[in-house]
Amino acid sequence: MKLRSSIGIIACVSLLVSCSSSAAPGTDDAAAPVPTVLILDGSGSMNEEDAPGPRIAAAKNAAHEFIDALPDAASIALQTYGTNHGTSEGEKSASCEDVTTLLPLGPLDRTDMEAAIDGIIPSGFTPINLALQHAVDQLPDGDAQQAVVLVSDGEETCDVPPCATAAQLKELRPGLTISTVGFRVDGTAADQLACIADASDGISVQASNARQLVTRLLATQDIDRAGKSLSASGIFDIDLGGSLDDIRAKHRGFPDVSPEGRVVVEWLNCDFGFQDGILGSIRPHTGSRTIDGLGIGYPKVAADDFYGAPLKAVSNGDGTITFTYDADPHSDAAYQITVHATGLLTGHIKSIVLCLCKPRAGGAPDQSPVITEDTVLNMTFPAGTCGDGYSGWSHDAPITVTNGDGESRTASGEFGGASIREAKLIGLLDADEDGVEEAVVSFVCFGSTFAMCCAGRSSNMLYVGVFDFTDPLAPQAIGETIRPGVSPVRGEKYGESRYIDEVRVASSAIIAYEKLIYADTSGATADLDHSPYATIEVTHRFSDGEWVSTERVIG
Numbered sequence: 001m002k003l004r005s006s007i008g009i010i011a012c013v014s015l016l017v018s019c020s021s022s023a024a025p026g027t028d029d030a031a032a033p034v035p036t037v038l039i040l041d042g043s044g045s046m047n048e049e050d051a052p053g054p055r056i057a058a059a060k061n062a063a064h065e066f067i068d069a070l071p072d073a074a075s076i077a078l079q080t081y082g083t084n085h086g087t088s089e090g091e092k093s094a095s096c097e098d099v100t101t102l103l104p105l106g107p108l109d110r111t112d113m114e115a116a117i118d119g120i121i122p123s124g125f126t127p128i129n130l131a132l133q134h135a136v137d138q139l140p141d142g143d144a145q146q147a148v149v150l151v152s153d154g155e156e157t158c159d160v161p162p163c164a165t166a167a168q169l170k171e172l173r174p175g176l177t178i179s180t181v182g183f184r185v186d187g188t189a190a191d192q193l194a195c196i197a198d199a200s201d202g203i204s205v206q207a208s209n210a211r212q213l214v215t216r217l218l219a220t221q222d223i224d225r226a227g228k229s230l231s232a233s234g235i236f237d238i239d240l241g242g243s244l245d246d247i248r249a250k251h252r253g254f255p256d257v258s259p260e261g262r263v264v265v266e267w268l269n270c271d272f273g274f275q276d277g278i279l280g281s282i283r284p285h286t287g288s289r290t291i292d293g294l295g296i297g298y299p300k301v302a303a304d305d306f307y308g309a310p311l312k313a314v315s316n317g318d319g320t321i322t323f324t325y326d327a328d329p330h331s332d333a334a335y336q337i338t339v340h341a342t343g344l345l346t347g348h349i350k351s352i353v354l355c356l357c358k359p360r361a362g363g364a365p366d367q368s369p370v371i372t373e374d375t376v377l378n379m380t381f382p383a384g385t386c387g388d389g390y391s392g393w394s395h396d397a398p399i400t401v402t403n404g405d406g407e408s409r410t411a412s413g414e415f416g417g418a419s420i421r422e423a424k425l426i427g428l429l430d431a432d433e434d435g436v437e438e439a440v441v442s443f444v445c446f447g448s449t450f451a452m453c454c455a456g457r458s459s460n461m462l463y464v465g466v467f468d469f470t471d472p473l474a475p476q477a478i479g480e481t482i483r484p485g486v487s488p489v490r491g492e493k494y495g496e497s498r499y500i501d502e503v504r505v506a507s508s509a510i511i512a513y514e515k516l517i518y519a520d521t522s523g524a525t526a527d528l529d530h531s532p533y534a535t536i537e538v539t540h541r542f543s544d545g546e547w548v549s550t551e552r553v554i555g
Contacts, residue, residue, distance in 0.1 A: 039149065043125060051183075177202040179197055208328075428440065443463055489528060512538045
């Protein structure tokens with residue numbers, strides 16, 4: 001009996017919608033099947049047990065899922081290599097000729113195909129070059145659409161570079177695409193598989209675990225759709241970490257913007273975030289899915305299933321948590337997935353962002369290159385920054401400031417309940433101890449538009465927030481906003497409200513200096529434990545997901 005993951009199957013057959021698509025998931029017609037040769041790696045390295053379990057077991061399971069998902073009218077062949085000889089130097093010559101066609105190209109017979117897949121026993125070398133030639137020899141001559149799909153855990157080991165061969169085969173057969181699925185590969189092996197795909201207009205995807213191997217093998221069946229899906233490298237053939245010049249060389253319609261500073265470009269319904277001309281993040285607006293089929297509304301556990309345990313979790317103070325997942329073990333790419341949380345383990349996905357934002361383990365904190373005075377003066381404060389309805393000023397829409405000032409606005413343009421002015425970068429602090437420093441920002445919140453501002457001392461308050469800028473397009477709050485406290489009155493159930501007069505960053509803490517708002521008018525101040533004109537030093541430290549405060553009277 002073959003085991004299947006229900007989450008994996010759902011994601012596998014889901015349509016991979018591009019940033020530019022407005023269609024609802026499941027409404028597009030499936031791509032017409034083309035004659036396809038599936039090549040499964042049978043080299044000795046496929047016996048390694050790090051999938052988890054043997055790599056060949058994961059590859060077979062993925063191949064079974066692939067066959068299950070094919071339309072009945074599919075025409076397919078199955079090929080392998082490295083199964084008849086070993087890996088000793090004396091066997092290399094024979095093993096480098098060891099390419100086997102298990103089932104020739106013909107109408108899909110699922111029973112025969114699954115039996116042939118199960119019969120593969122890895123043992124030898126990796127003759128990718130020869131395998132590609134044999135695969136194409138089975139396909140129809142001429143310009144007809146046809147495909148080769150190669151699943152491999154390594155590079156060519158028979159001294160014949162396969163990339164040039166892929167280009168030659170493509171030239172002879174213009175309708176040919178060769179797609180590669182690299183399983184637990186990096187370095188030269190990953191580059192070689194990518195080169196094969198690039199030379200033949202196929203797609204190249206990497207898989208780090210068995211679940212990813214299933215979905216990414218299936219993605220090769222619709223190259224156009226896969227290219228419009230968010231993968232660990234990017235989207236639309238636009239690579240994370242690429243330069244603005246490189247992107248515009250591929251896409252002449254891509255906007256030309258300043259190569260200096262932080263720039264956000266909207267194109268094909270995605271936000272592309274650049275720092276000094278280098279692409280650092282991709283934020284789809286609506287409708288997009290990852291290449292694994294993960295999209296808005298999916299349960300958070302589905303992200304865990306594909307990408308493992310989160311590397312980082314940050315509460316945004318508005319009922320959502322942003323989880324950072326490893327998108328590629330061999331790069332700084334990560335998925336930041338924001339979830340409407342019902343707990344750390346449950347909830348449904350609200351947004352997905354790909355960014356160069358993987359937390360660094362150990363070492364001294366690193367300042368994010370996007371955290372500058374100008375960044376804070378023009379940042380977007382998340383919904384709920386100014387209050388939650390119980391304290392402060394409630395707003396369900398974010399507040400984007402320009403030169404430090406901005407108003408919350410709903411999607412229809414109406415006032416959203418709060419405004420911010422005088423946003424200012426106070427300093428940097430690695431509050432959550434992930435090795436990357438966050439921005440400590442002070443700002444004034446009030447509950448009206450600028451035109452109506454403001455009434456009374458307590459309606460115009462200085463607050464402090466700490467924001468993670470690993471995704472510069474949508475800074476994430478670290479814990480709740482820090483607001484001024486109250487000084488208790490002896491024998492009463494209330495306290496005298498204070499305001500933040502000054503704030504600074506000191507080592508691993510935020511120090512705020514607070515004073516009474518109405519020190520000169522309230523008769524109750526005589527019952528305070530301190531002078532109504534005293535300064536209260538409040539020290540805030542981040543612990544177990546929240547800000548913990550201690551205070552003392554200093555004058």
